[in-house]
Amino acid sequence: MMSGLYQKAEEQFKNRLPFALYSKPGETVAVGIFQKDASLHFTTDFKEEGFVLAPFHGEQFVLLPKEKSDVFTEAYTRIAIENNNTVFGADVAAKENFEQLVQNGVDAICKGNFKKVVLSRKETVSLENVTPFELFKKLLSAYPTAFKYCFFHPEIGMWLGATPEQLLKASGDRIKTVALAGTQVYHEGEIKWEIKEQKEQEFVTEFILEGLEDYAAEKNSSKPYTFRAGNIVHIKTDIEARLHDRQDLEKIIKMLHPTPAVCGLPKEASKKFILENEGYNREYYSGFLGELNRDFAKDKPENSDLFVNLRCMKLQNGKANLYIGCGITKDSIPEKEFIETVNKSLTLKNILG
Numbered sequence: 001m002m003s004g005l006y007q008k009a010e011e012q013f014k015n016r017l018p019f020a021l022y023s024k025p026g027e028t029v030a031v032g033i034f035q036k037d038a039s040l041h042f043t044t045d046f047k048e049e050g051f052v053l054a055p056f057h058g059e060q061f062v063l064l065p066k067e068k069s070d071v072f073t074e075a076y077t078r079i080a081i082e083n084n085n086t087v088f089g090a091d092v093a094a095k096e097n098f099e100q101l102v103q104n105g106v107d108a109i110c111k112g113n114f115k116k117v118v119l120s121r122k123e124t125v126s127l128e129n130v131t132p133f134e135l136f137k138k139l140l141s142a143y144p145t146a147f148k149y150c151f152f153h154p155e156i157g158m159w160l161g162a163t164p165e166q167l168l169k170a171s172g173d174r175i176k177t178v179a180l181a182g183t184q185v186y187h188e189g190e191i192k193w194e195i196k197e198q199k200e201q202e203f204v205t206e207f208i209l210e211g212l213e214d215y216a217a218e219k220n221s222s223k224p225y226t227f228r229a230g231n232i233v234h235i236k237t238d239i240e241a242r243l244h245d246r247q248d249l250e251k252i253i254k255m256l257h258p259t260p261a262v263c264g265l266p267k268e269a270s271k272k273f274i275l276e277n278e279g280y281n282r283e284y285y286s287g288f289l290g291e292l293n294r295d296f297a298k299d300k301p302e303n304s305d306l307f308v309n310l311r312c313m314k315l316q317n318g319k320a321n322l323y324i325g326c327g328i329t330k331d332s333i334p335e336k337e338f339i340e341t342v343n344k345s346l347t348l349k350n351i352l353g
């Protein structure tokens with residue numbers, strides 16, 4: 001059965017018009033924003049209302065503006081998702097390349113160029129006869145606590161993902177963000193973290209709290225805790241604050257993005273290393289996306305809900321390009337880091353096929 005929301009999305013896609021379908025963590029409502037023209041709009045001052053998609057690098061933040069779009073919402077019920085047990089073969093060349101990249105990152109850290117860098121790779125998987133909408137629906141059921149989305153623009157392409165990481169939630173002058181780092185495969189029973197991973201996550205918390213210093217008061221942060229995202233777990237700290245001036249939203253977003261969780265510390269040196277060494281274009285992976293200045297489901301202004309674009313893929317010519325990365329510090333072991341990217345890639349591989 002085709003519902004109204006998906007019928008509209010199929011038509012929009014057929015007509016090569018931009019749209020975003022998404023559902024927020026913990027909610028069972030899907031929102032569709034359907035832009036009425038095919039133009040490429042960008043944010044200018046972050047005062048616009050709409051759906052934003054920002055790349056990892058660069059200042060051109062794509063916007064589906066509210067006033068140029070139709071908005072629909074639709075409740076859904078989660079269904080049981082079977083893990084498809086397809087075994088994806090390991091690509092020897094990809095493994096060697098990534099491990100060399102990680103080793104170069106470790107060497108640069110040991111030389112003192114920076115403290116942490118997040119390195120990533122792209123993996124291409126063939127798609128069986130499946131539409132983006134079917135994949136999006138699977139994401140809705142498989143990842144209740146993630147931000148699930150399907151974004152299309154004729155000049156950008158088709159992106160889908162289920163990200164566990166909030167970049168920023170703003171409600172009037174109240175903001176929330178998180179410090180996320182450390183990764184291991186989920187298992188039953190107590191999850192233990194090594195000191196190295198705890199330290200790495202603390203760096204991220206410190207970076208955010210220091211960055212907020214000039215803009216916010218009443219800063220509060222939770223204790224770090226274990227947070228599950230599909231088949232893996234991370235360490236997470238919740239951070240809340242009150243802005244001195246709500247107009248500083250743009251400055252806060254630019255201070256946070258790209259966060260040490262997807263770029264590194266310090267930001268500029270690690271970013272330079274990524275751009276010069278990764279050897280491919282991340283495009284919108286590890287950028288951010290979501291609601292800008294409007295909660296579309298509740299139809300409320302002055303609410304932004306932005307997420308880091310992780311566990312995502314770009315669909316192109318019957319294939320899915322998956323993007324996966326991990327944080328590198330001086331103690332990183334290249335092979336372990338490669339395995340971590342394989343584990344993270346299962347978030348999406350589990351719904352493909």
Ligand SMILES: C=C(O[C@@H]1C=C(C(=O)O)C=C[C@H]1O)C(=O)O
Pocket residue numbers: 118120165180181182183234261262310311323324325326327328344
């Ligand atoms: C970079 C990614 O994930 C990030 C890196 C993590 C890590 O280094 O342990 C953990 C969570 C995310 O903040 C990714 O999934 O591609």
